[in-house]
Amino acid sequence: MVKGEFLSDRNFEDGQGITFHALDPLDPTKVYDPYEDREVVTYVLPLDITNTTNRDINLLSNKSISNTMFYSKIGEFYNLIPYAMELPKQYQFEPVIPAGKTVRGYIGANYFIGDDPGKNYKNFSNESTKVKFISFMKDQKGKYHELEIPIN
Structure with a gap:
Protein backbone atom coordinates (compact mmCIF):
# COMPACT_ATOMS: atom_id res chain seq x y z
CA MET A 1 0.00 0.00 0.00
CA VAL A 2 1.18 3.49 -0.87
CA LYS A 3 0.34 6.42 1.41
CA GLY A 4 -0.23 9.55 -0.61
CA GLU A 5 -0.13 13.21 0.28
CA GLU A 36 -29.24 5.39 21.21
CA ASP A 37 -30.97 8.31 22.99
CA ARG A 38 -27.83 10.44 22.56
CA GLU A 39 -26.38 13.27 20.54
CA VAL A 40 -24.05 12.59 17.64
CA VAL A 41 -21.80 14.92 15.70
CA THR A 42 -22.12 14.67 11.91
CA TYR A 43 -19.14 15.51 9.68
CA VAL A 44 -19.71 16.08 5.96
CA LEU A 45 -17.17 16.54 3.17
CA PRO A 46 -18.57 17.79 -0.17
CA LEU A 47 -16.88 16.40 -3.26
CA ASP A 48 -17.05 17.40 -6.90
CA ILE A 49 -16.98 14.00 -8.61
CA THR A 50 -15.98 13.94 -12.28
CA ASN A 51 -16.37 10.95 -14.58
CA THR A 52 -13.53 11.26 -17.12
CA THR A 53 -14.62 8.22 -19.16
CA ASN A 54 -17.08 7.82 -22.03
CA ARG A 55 -19.38 5.52 -20.00
CA ASP A 56 -21.56 6.04 -16.95
CA ILE A 57 -20.03 4.89 -13.64
CA ASN A 58 -22.09 3.75 -10.65
CA LEU A 59 -20.10 4.57 -7.51
CA LEU A 60 -22.03 1.89 -5.59
CA SER A 61 -21.45 -0.93 -8.08
CA ASN A 62 -19.42 -3.91 -6.89
CA LYS A 63 -16.55 -2.93 -9.20
CA SER A 64 -16.47 0.68 -8.00
CA ILE A 65 -16.67 -0.32 -4.35
CA SER A 66 -13.86 -2.84 -4.76
CA ASN A 67 -11.68 -0.08 -6.26
CA THR A 68 -12.59 2.91 -4.07
CA MET A 69 -13.63 3.07 -0.44
CA PHE A 70 -13.78 5.90 2.06
CA TYR A 71 -13.25 5.61 5.80
CA SER A 72 -13.45 8.02 8.69
CA LYS A 73 -10.71 7.83 11.29
CA ILE A 74 -10.35 9.01 14.87
CA GLY A 75 -7.29 7.77 16.70
CA GLU A 76 -6.84 4.17 15.55
CA PHE A 77 -10.57 3.57 14.90
CA TYR A 78 -11.58 3.32 11.22
CA ASN A 79 -15.21 3.39 10.11
CA LEU A 80 -16.36 2.62 6.55
CA ILE A 81 -18.18 5.53 4.88
CA PRO A 82 -20.77 4.43 2.30
CA TYR A 83 -20.74 7.84 0.57
CA ALA A 84 -23.86 9.74 1.74
CA MET A 85 -26.05 6.76 2.61
CA GLU A 86 -25.95 7.45 6.37
CA LEU A 87 -26.22 11.23 6.06
CA PRO A 88 -29.33 13.45 6.23
CA LYS A 89 -31.50 13.65 3.13
CA GLN A 90 -30.05 16.95 1.87
CA TYR A 91 -26.68 15.21 1.28
CA GLN A 92 -28.02 12.25 -0.70
CA PHE A 93 -26.97 12.15 -4.35
CA GLU A 94 -27.40 9.92 -7.39
CA PRO A 95 -24.48 7.41 -7.36
CA VAL A 96 -24.46 7.02 -11.17
CA ILE A 97 -22.05 9.61 -12.58
CA PRO A 98 -22.78 10.27 -16.28
CA ALA A 99 -19.93 10.01 -18.78
CA GLY A 100 -17.91 13.23 -18.95
CA LYS A 101 -19.95 14.95 -16.23
CA THR A 102 -19.24 16.39 -12.78
CA VAL A 103 -21.71 16.04 -9.91
CA ARG A 104 -21.69 17.24 -6.31
CA GLY A 105 -21.51 14.34 -3.90
CA TYR A 106 -20.91 13.95 -0.20
CA ILE A 107 -19.21 11.61 2.21
CA GLY A 108 -19.72 11.79 5.92
CA ALA A 109 -19.70 10.14 9.30
CA ASN A 110 -21.43 10.36 12.66
CA ASP A 116 -19.09 4.93 21.63
CA PRO A 117 -21.78 2.38 22.62
CA GLY A 118 -19.78 -0.23 20.65
CA LYS A 119 -16.68 0.64 22.68
CA ASN A 120 -14.68 1.61 19.57
CA TYR A 121 -13.63 4.98 20.99
CA LYS A 122 -13.86 6.99 24.22
CA ASN A 123 -14.20 10.64 25.18
CA PHE A 124 -15.12 11.90 21.70
CA SER A 125 -15.36 15.67 21.54
CA ASN A 126 -15.74 17.88 18.49
CA GLU A 127 -13.35 20.36 20.10
CA SER A 128 -10.49 17.97 20.89
CA THR A 129 -10.82 14.83 18.74
CA LYS A 130 -9.13 14.97 15.33
CA VAL A 131 -11.27 13.51 12.55
CA LYS A 132 -9.84 12.43 9.20
CA PHE A 133 -11.46 10.88 6.16
CA ILE A 134 -9.41 8.30 4.28
CA SER A 135 -9.70 7.45 0.60
CA PHE A 136 -8.51 3.93 -0.09
CA MET A 137 -8.15 3.23 -3.81
CA LYS A 138 -6.83 0.50 -6.06
CA ASP A 139 -5.05 1.67 -9.20
CA GLN A 140 -5.17 -0.08 -12.59
CA LYS A 141 -2.12 -2.17 -11.64
CA GLY A 142 -3.85 -3.45 -8.49
CA LYS A 143 -1.76 -1.39 -6.06
CA TYR A 144 -3.63 0.24 -3.18
CA HIS A 145 -3.24 3.93 -2.31
CA GLU A 146 -4.32 5.61 0.92
CA LEU A 147 -4.90 9.34 1.26
CA GLU A 148 -5.76 11.12 4.54
CA ILE A 149 -8.04 14.16 4.33
CA PRO A 150 -8.11 16.27 7.53
CA ILE A 151 -11.67 17.26 8.49
CA ASN A 152 -11.30 19.34 11.65
Whole structure:
Protein backbone atom coordinates (compact mmCIF):
# COMPACT_ATOMS: atom_id res chain seq x y z
CA MET A 1 0.00 0.00 0.00
CA VAL A 2 1.18 3.49 -0.87
CA LYS A 3 0.34 6.42 1.41
CA GLY A 4 -0.23 9.55 -0.61
CA GLU A 5 -0.13 13.21 0.28
CA PHE A 6 -3.30 15.31 0.17
CA LEU A 7 -2.36 17.89 -2.44
CA SER A 8 -3.05 21.59 -2.10
CA ASP A 9 -5.33 21.48 -5.15
CA ARG A 10 -7.46 18.95 -3.20
CA ASN A 11 -7.82 16.65 -6.25
CA PHE A 12 -7.31 12.91 -6.31
CA GLU A 13 -8.17 10.13 -8.76
CA ASP A 14 -9.39 6.59 -8.31
CA GLY A 15 -7.40 5.22 -11.26
CA GLN A 16 -10.61 3.96 -12.87
CA GLY A 17 -11.86 7.20 -14.45
CA ILE A 18 -13.23 9.17 -11.50
CA THR A 19 -11.59 12.37 -10.25
CA PHE A 20 -12.56 13.72 -6.84
CA HIS A 21 -12.16 17.35 -5.82
CA ALA A 22 -12.56 17.74 -2.06
CA LEU A 23 -14.18 21.01 -1.09
CA ASP A 24 -13.93 22.47 2.40
CA PRO A 25 -15.62 20.33 5.06
CA LEU A 26 -18.97 21.63 6.25
CA ASP A 27 -19.29 22.76 9.84
CA PRO A 28 -20.04 19.77 12.06
CA THR A 29 -23.63 19.52 13.26
CA LYS A 30 -25.08 17.92 16.35
CA VAL A 31 -28.16 15.75 15.90
CA TYR A 32 -30.11 13.52 18.23
CA ASP A 33 -29.92 9.74 17.64
CA PRO A 34 -33.27 8.36 18.85
CA TYR A 35 -32.05 4.74 18.75
CA GLU A 36 -29.24 5.39 21.21
CA ASP A 37 -30.97 8.31 22.99
CA ARG A 38 -27.83 10.44 22.56
CA GLU A 39 -26.38 13.27 20.54
CA VAL A 40 -24.05 12.59 17.64
CA VAL A 41 -21.80 14.92 15.70
CA THR A 42 -22.12 14.67 11.91
CA TYR A 43 -19.14 15.51 9.68
CA VAL A 44 -19.71 16.08 5.96
CA LEU A 45 -17.17 16.54 3.17
CA PRO A 46 -18.57 17.79 -0.17
CA LEU A 47 -16.88 16.40 -3.26
CA ASP A 48 -17.05 17.40 -6.90
CA ILE A 49 -16.98 14.00 -8.61
CA THR A 50 -15.98 13.94 -12.28
CA ASN A 51 -16.37 10.95 -14.58
CA THR A 52 -13.53 11.26 -17.12
CA THR A 53 -14.62 8.22 -19.16
CA ASN A 54 -17.08 7.82 -22.03
CA ARG A 55 -19.38 5.52 -20.00
CA ASP A 56 -21.56 6.04 -16.95
CA ILE A 57 -20.03 4.89 -13.64
CA ASN A 58 -22.09 3.75 -10.65
CA LEU A 59 -20.10 4.57 -7.51
CA LEU A 60 -22.03 1.89 -5.59
CA SER A 61 -21.45 -0.93 -8.08
CA ASN A 62 -19.42 -3.91 -6.89
CA LYS A 63 -16.55 -2.93 -9.20
CA SER A 64 -16.47 0.68 -8.00
CA ILE A 65 -16.67 -0.32 -4.35
CA SER A 66 -13.86 -2.84 -4.76
CA ASN A 67 -11.68 -0.08 -6.26
CA THR A 68 -12.59 2.91 -4.07
CA MET A 69 -13.63 3.07 -0.44
CA PHE A 70 -13.78 5.90 2.06
CA TYR A 71 -13.25 5.61 5.80
CA SER A 72 -13.45 8.02 8.69
CA LYS A 73 -10.71 7.83 11.29
CA ILE A 74 -10.35 9.01 14.87
CA GLY A 75 -7.29 7.77 16.70
CA GLU A 76 -6.84 4.17 15.55
CA PHE A 77 -10.57 3.57 14.90
CA TYR A 78 -11.58 3.32 11.22
CA ASN A 79 -15.21 3.39 10.11
CA LEU A 80 -16.36 2.62 6.55
CA ILE A 81 -18.18 5.53 4.88
CA PRO A 82 -20.77 4.43 2.30
CA TYR A 83 -20.74 7.84 0.57
CA ALA A 84 -23.86 9.74 1.74
CA MET A 85 -26.05 6.76 2.61
CA GLU A 86 -25.95 7.45 6.37
CA LEU A 87 -26.22 11.23 6.06
CA PRO A 88 -29.33 13.45 6.23
CA LYS A 89 -31.50 13.65 3.13
CA GLN A 90 -30.05 16.95 1.87
CA TYR A 91 -26.68 15.21 1.28
CA GLN A 92 -28.02 12.25 -0.70
CA PHE A 93 -26.97 12.15 -4.35
CA GLU A 94 -27.40 9.92 -7.39
CA PRO A 95 -24.48 7.41 -7.36
CA VAL A 96 -24.46 7.02 -11.17
CA ILE A 97 -22.05 9.61 -12.58
CA PRO A 98 -22.78 10.27 -16.28
CA ALA A 99 -19.93 10.01 -18.78
CA GLY A 100 -17.91 13.23 -18.95
CA LYS A 101 -19.95 14.95 -16.23
CA THR A 102 -19.24 16.39 -12.78
CA VAL A 103 -21.71 16.04 -9.91
CA ARG A 104 -21.69 17.24 -6.31
CA GLY A 105 -21.51 14.34 -3.90
CA TYR A 106 -20.91 13.95 -0.20
CA ILE A 107 -19.21 11.61 2.21
CA GLY A 108 -19.72 11.79 5.92
CA ALA A 109 -19.70 10.14 9.30
CA ASN A 110 -21.43 10.36 12.66
CA TYR A 111 -19.73 10.10 16.04
CA PHE A 112 -21.35 9.82 19.46
CA ILE A 113 -20.31 12.54 21.87
CA GLY A 114 -18.38 10.88 24.70
CA ASP A 115 -17.97 7.11 24.55
CA ASP A 116 -19.09 4.93 21.63
CA PRO A 117 -21.78 2.38 22.62
CA GLY A 118 -19.78 -0.23 20.65
CA LYS A 119 -16.68 0.64 22.68
CA ASN A 120 -14.68 1.61 19.57
CA TYR A 121 -13.63 4.98 20.99
CA LYS A 122 -13.86 6.99 24.22
CA ASN A 123 -14.20 10.64 25.18
CA PHE A 124 -15.12 11.90 21.70
CA SER A 125 -15.36 15.67 21.54
CA ASN A 126 -15.74 17.88 18.49
CA GLU A 127 -13.35 20.36 20.10
CA SER A 128 -10.49 17.97 20.89
CA THR A 129 -10.82 14.83 18.74
CA LYS A 130 -9.13 14.97 15.33
CA VAL A 131 -11.27 13.51 12.55
CA LYS A 132 -9.84 12.43 9.20
CA PHE A 133 -11.46 10.88 6.16
CA ILE A 134 -9.41 8.30 4.28
CA SER A 135 -9.70 7.45 0.60
CA PHE A 136 -8.51 3.93 -0.09
CA MET A 137 -8.15 3.23 -3.81
CA LYS A 138 -6.83 0.50 -6.06
CA ASP A 139 -5.05 1.67 -9.20
CA GLN A 140 -5.17 -0.08 -12.59
CA LYS A 141 -2.12 -2.17 -11.64
CA GLY A 142 -3.85 -3.45 -8.49
CA LYS A 143 -1.76 -1.39 -6.06
CA TYR A 144 -3.63 0.24 -3.18
CA HIS A 145 -3.24 3.93 -2.31
CA GLU A 146 -4.32 5.61 0.92
CA LEU A 147 -4.90 9.34 1.26
CA GLU A 148 -5.76 11.12 4.54
CA ILE A 149 -8.04 14.16 4.33
CA PRO A 150 -8.11 16.27 7.53
CA ILE A 151 -11.67 17.26 8.49
CA ASN A 152 -11.30 19.34 11.65
